[in-house]
Amino acid sequence: MAEQEKLTFGVIGAGRIGRLHAQHLSQRIARADLLMVSDIDEEAAQQCAEACNGIRCSTDYHDILSDSDIDAVLICSSTDTHAQIIEEAAAAGKHIFCEKPIDHDLGKIDQALAAVEKAGVMLQVGFNRRFDANYRRVRQAVESGEIGEPHLMHIISRDPGPPPIEYIKVSGGIFLDMTIHDFDMARFLMGSEVEEVYAAGAVRVDPAIGDAGDLDTVMITLKFANGAIAVIDNSRKAVYGYDQRVEVFGSKGCISTANSYSNTATVQTQDEIRRDLPLNFFMDRYVDSYLDETEQFLQAVLTKSPVPVSGSDGRIPVVMARASRKSYEENRPVRMDEIE
Amino acid sequence: MAEQEKLTFGVIGAGRIGRLHAQHLSQRIARADLLMVSDIDEEAAQQCAEACNGIRCSTDYHDILSDSDIDAVLICSSTDTHAQIIEEAAAAGKHIFCEKPIDHDLGKIDQALAAVEKAGVMLQVGFNRRFDANYRRVRQAVESGEIGEPHLMHIISRDPGPPPIEYIKVSGGIFLDMTIHDFDMARFLMGSEVEEVYAAGAVRVDPAIGDAGDLDTVMITLKFANGAIAVIDNSRKAVYGYDQRVEVFGSKGCISTANSYSNTATVQTQDEIRRDLPLNFFMDRYVDSYLDETEQFLQAVLTKSPVPVSGSDGRIPVVMARASRKSYEENRPVRMDEIE
Amino acid sequence: MAEQEKLTFGVIGAGRIGRLHAQHLSQRIARADLLMVSDIDEEAAQQCAEACNGIRCSTDYHDILSDSDIDAVLICSSTDTHAQIIEEAAAAGKHIFCEKPIDHDLGKIDQALAAVEKAGVMLQVGFNRRFDANYRRVRQAVESGEIGEPHLMHIISRDPGPPPIEYIKVSGGIFLDMTIHDFDMARFLMGSEVEEVYAAGAVRVDPAIGDAGDLDTVMITLKFANGAIAVIDNSRKAVYGYDQRVEVFGSKGCISTANSYSNTATVQTQDEIRRDLPLNFFMDRYVDSYLDETEQFLQAVLTKSPVPVSGSDGRIPVVMARASRKSYEENRPVRMDEIE
Amino acid sequence: MAEQEKLTFGVIGAGRIGRLHAQHLSQRIARADLLMVSDIDEEAAQQCAEACNGIRCSTDYHDILSDSDIDAVLICSSTDTHAQIIEEAAAAGKHIFCEKPIDHDLGKIDQALAAVEKAGVMLQVGFNRRFDANYRRVRQAVESGEIGEPHLMHIISRDPGPPPIEYIKVSGGIFLDMTIHDFDMARFLMGSEVEEVYAAGAVRVDPAIGDAGDLDTVMITLKFANGAIAVIDNSRKAVYGYDQRVEVFGSKGCISTANSYSNTATVQTQDEIRRDLPLNFFMDRYVDSYLDETEQFLQAVLTKSPVPVSGSDGRIPVVMARASRKSYEENRPVRMDEIE
Numbered sequence A, B, C, D: 001m002a003e004q005e006k007l008t009f010g011v012i013g014a015g016r017i018g019r020l021h022a023q024h025l026s027q028r029i030a031r032a033d034l035l036m037v038s039d040i041d042e043e044a045a046q047q048c049a050e051a052c053n054g055i056r057c058s059t060d061y062h063d064i065l066s067d068s069d070i071d072a073v074l075i076c077s078s079t080d081t082h083a084q085i086i087e088e089a090a091a092a093g094k095h096i097f098c099e100k101p102i103d104h105d106l107g108k109i110d111q112a113l114a115a116v117e118k119a120g121v122m123l124q125v126g127f128n129r130r131f132d133a134n135y136r137r138v139r140q141a142v143e144s145g146e147i148g149e150p151h152l153m154h155i156i157s158r159d160p161g162p163p164p165i166e167y168i169k170v171s172g173g174i175f176l177d178m179t180i181h182d183f184d185m186a187r188f189l190m191g192s193e194v195e196e197v198y199a200a201g202a203v204r205v206d207p208a209i210g211d212a213g214d215l216d217t218v219m220i221t222l223k224f225a226n227g228a229i230a231v232i233d234n235s236r237k238a239v240y241g242y243d244q245r246v247e248v249f250g251s252k253g254c255i256s257t258a259n260s261y262s263n264t265a266t267v268q269t270q271d272e273i274r275r276d277l278p279l280n281f282f283m284d285r286y287v288d289s290y291l292d293e294t295e296q297f298l299q300a301v302l303t304k305s306p307v308p309v310s311g312s313d314g315r316i317p318v319v320m321a322r323a324s325r326k327s328y329e330e331n332r333p334v335r336m337d338e339i340e
Helices: A016-028 A042-051 A079-091 A106-119 A133-143 A165-170 A179-190 A207-211 A287-303 A311-330 B016-028 B042-051 B079-091 B106-119 B133-143 B165-170 B179-190 B207-211 B287-303 B311-330 C016-028 C042-051 C079-091 C106-119 C133-143 C165-170 C174-190 C207-211 C287-303 C311-330 D016-028 D042-051 D079-091 D106-119 D133-144 D165-170 D179-190 D207-211 D287-303 D311-330
Strands: A007-012 A032-038 A056-058 A072-075 A095-098 A123-125 A150-158 A194-202 A217-224 A229-235 A243-250 A253-256 A266-269 A273-275 B007-012 B032-038 B056-058 B072-075 B095-098 B123-125 B150-158 B194-202 B217-224 B229-235 B243-250 B253-256 B266-269 B273-275 C007-012 C032-038 C056-058 C072-075 C095-098 C123-125 C150-158 C194-202 C217-224 C229-235 C243-250 C253-256 C266-269 C273-275 D007-012 D032-038 D056-058 D072-075 D095-098 D123-125 D150-158 D194-202 D217-224 D229-235 D243-250 D253-256 D266-268 D273-275
Touching (some): A007 A016, A007 A287, A016 A032, A016 A042, A016 A072, A016 A287, A016 D016, A042 A056, A072 A079, A072 A287, A079 A095, A079 A106, A106 A311, A123 A287, A123 A311, A133 A179, A133 A243, A133 A253, A150 A179, A150 C217, A165 A207, A179 A194, A179 A217, A179 A229, A179 A243, A194 C194, A194 C217, A194 C229, A217 A311, A217 C150, A217 C194, A217 C217, A217 C229, A229 C217, A229 C229, B007 B016, B007 B287, B016 B032, B016 B042, B016 B072, B016 B287, B016 C016, B032 B042, B042 B056, B072 B287, B079 B095, B079 B106, B106 B311, B133 B179, B133 B253, B150 D150, B150 D229, B165 B207, B179 B217, B179 B229, B179 B243, B194 B311, B194 D194, B194 D217, B217 B311, B217 D194, B217 D217, B217 D229, B229 D150, B229 D194, B229 D217, B229 D229, C007 C016, C007 C287, C016 C032, C016 C042, C016 C072, C042 C056, C072 C079, C079 C106, C106 C311, C123 C311, C133 C174, C150 C174, C165 C207, C174 C243, C174 C311, D007 D287, D016 D032, D016 D042, D016 D072, D042 D056, D072 D079, D072 D287, D079 D095, D079 D106, D095 D287, D106 D311, D123 D287, D123 D311, D133 D179, D133 D243, D133 D253, D150 D179, D165 D207, D179 D194, D179 D229, D179 D243, D194 D311, D217 D311
Parallel strands (some): A007 A032, A032 A056, A150 A229, B007 B032, B007 B072, B032 B056, B095 B123, B150 B229, C007 C072, C072 C095, C150 C229, D007 D032, D007 D072, D032 D056, D072 D095, D095 D123, D150 D229
Antiparallel strands (some): A150 A243, A194 A217, A243 A253, A253 D266, A266 A273, A266 D253, B194 B217, B243 B253, B253 C266, C150 C243, C194 C217, C217 C229, C243 C253, C266 C273, C273 D273, D150 D243, D194 D217, D217 D229, D243 D253
């Protein structure tokens, strides 16, 4: 592959994220060739394939895995299928980009990561927010020492509205489904590992979420190996839209991000000064980051460099989520090594 | 007076601004002793005197001028009386602080300034905005070279609502009544004299203002001796409140000010992101600057140093206002030396 | 006192805060008459008295308590003297305004509050931030339902730099000395009582603070009776200055405050866009709130209305501070009723 | 063409803007088929064609005009060739998208527009900023009455740096080369025609620009038929980057836009509060608007609807530029009908 200039792809799962990735691969990433898309829903697979210059499609992802022309797969199917497909794709010698989370079960994750290692293929996990310009700027400030040694951090991450209760029931819970992104962000921004978590939580948005055994409002304290302390603030429903901000405070200063907006206009009237609401959800807010993470995966594979988000980066947030759930249930701080 | 540590004052005119100055002199400026207040309205004089620890009051300002215990007068009476009182106060050997404008008539201004010079007393004109923290910061940026050589400037100055038509009729017109502050601000911020003006104007707020022969909406272009170009944007009615901002753009950067607010809170709802309106009018917005200008007048008199806003600083904006009116009427650029 | 229009005061303690209160009482609050000031340091007492129109002074606060012309006292002496002076002042029939905290010892607080109750005098505690325009606006948003039911809150409160180590050693620790203001703010903004706290803390600013047995960096989780969850973020050293912000997130929206600045100017250069640092410390940032709390105390006494910050409001934050320290030491959530 | 679902394109001119349009047509606009690209520079044409999936290329745009498979052309060649190519393309029955300005010579423009009308093809002019989200939001506020009747407007449009002097010499001057965009913006935002202009100008950035007979710093007053007054503020060099803002003030309020940035982060240090500079030039700042204008052209052609920016919209700003130059040279207001 030393001489190879393009990478060929198959996309497994043609849901919302799968279609986005397929479109990026077929139209916006010059060195990518998308050859096939699969989905268990035949119509979804066909529509996606058609939108991507009429490539091949299938209802069986094994058609992708067995196609020797395909170098790499993007796994965008439902979470419960990730670990199994990773194992099979690794065995088939495909490089793998897998949407988050790898799985809810640490045992399955470990088995999948072992298969990847054994096969010698590359695996990147889809923590796309790392590639967002705002968070990259914060990471840069921490890494470069622009704000000195980090002491305190706030991660605010609120969704515009909760998913359907049916989804909540199979989601693995707010920590595994929603906070998982923020657990990754916490590690990424801080450049240090979390040693202990304390999760306070409540059902404030919808009692049905509580009935389903889940929480919709959480505030999680994280203690890092480097001595810093952080909180993650999650709500399933911010009526004003998708609220995604961070602040890192350190010995030499503080860096804070604001939300992103469709326009910068401010209107002043006799009643108030106002602006329009922020970009409403992740497909708008983070669209550039999805493109960028895929380009960096492609670059890593073509140059045989380390991927920017490893299998281990995919595993640790699941440990953090499990520790947070345990902390909430037992109302006490829980150390990471109690889980692992 | 070399050994003098306090300055004694009389306030002439107990209207809104007169009362504010009287209160500052009696309560907030340690080295000032307010001894008397006068107003042609006896009740106004009495109320003001009472609010100031029960000092003396009079309906005749000559009682102040003839009181040998009084070092300095603050002239806060109606504009048409300023020039006459300045002359008399100068003849009585009082130092003078006079509210803006000195007069609408350049001949009267010149006569008053001559009287001041002959008497050897000090005269400061009440362009209080020069003492506002925002404008001082802009002036500092221009003066220190922080933004390099100034090239372009915007002065935005909009009132929350027009004064009564009766006032408009005797106001001397928008250029002498309202823009006069911005003419002073333009010279102050730029540190250079205006050579030519071009005034575009319209009646957009209230036809009655037009019937009274005045304008309510103007945009005035200023060309400065230093080569910079500025515009002043005035409206008699900004429904959202008092709008007072400037921007100076130069070879090394740009400095812009925002409005001032009673609080910094931002509210996000499902409809919009909003904040409360700015401080509503000059008594709220510029209150600190009124205190500061008086303290600096006192300091200048006690130390025999130049006042920060001279008689000439009071005269030039009147010339600019007259040139602007001429420019509007003849729809052409008018040079300052056409007026003087 | 029904006919009384003025209230007479004595100020006990002429340190930084005492001098500020004395100046407000003598110069800026029309219905207040400051008659005497005391301080164990004779020079401090004299200087303060002189600055306040030459009123009487003493090195013994009993001279104030025994003066029958004095209606009310402001206790601004060191914290360890508060409880004792409250008891004596109450016995002398004086109304009492006492700087925070009342004491570090709950027993002493209870004894002082009992004395106040027995004497039938009024007691207000100096949590001045409640009177700040920003926090009042947030409280209004919560109280009026503008943001719906509150779910989550962040209180950020960082000092520009730590006090001297000698002070730290007798301060009672960061929770009693610094967070005490934020504990009060949390109750005030939320309009609900805290039931449980979890305090994470570290020594990140100066090891000498740790050697003195104290922390300089803390993040405290609060669970409220109304179901909301909050965090308080404290640091002894924000290099960019005094950082005082809050955000309350609720079912119908979110309200956030920003810092306060000496000017609103923004400068753009070839390197960056910048503005000047925020108002640097509490004497600048909260000066209006000190004036306002005293005026409201005076108003409450003159009209025999409830004071805005009661003795109980002074006691509860001390309980919260003690619970936080216990939580930190035992690394577990601590319920308020474990302390009381 | 009623049944047609796709539109076929040729791009004439493979410079910076031509390459951007070609890339959008070939990769990001689903209903567009880019078939050929031409440039007098063979290498430029080849590189562009290759980047667009290896389509055909030519050094002679007549190859595009004579290709009966091509429905529409995008004219991105140098300005002096626009009018001629428009005429030929119209004669060849192609729909035309032409970059701004159509020409510097009103006679040539009229001839080209006549040819378009005669041929019955559609012509859209490339004023891309109309499609920017910020300006669309402002237009919406004016059109919907959100800010009432417009009274005053500021358009600020400053480039990060001047083009080479060689370019300046053939550019037609700042009014035709740079302000042309703002003239269009003024008409677009206001929804009213300009009746008179007054242009103040100076050479402040580089004396060589003056030696070339041009200006680099201008402030232009516009009077509109609807009674509103506006200023356009242009500088060839803003050291902090591309500065693109507008403010429209009306009877019911005011709308203002801010610049666009690559990230929203704010950094606070012991020296200042700062953020990174705005997006640096039009390819970054307006990239989405280029995509959007092309999509709307395609939509207009496919649905036989009016194009959003007509030939007349291309002509009027040239008249405004000529009037501004005349105004500057004669230092007097110039009416549009003096030019036409």
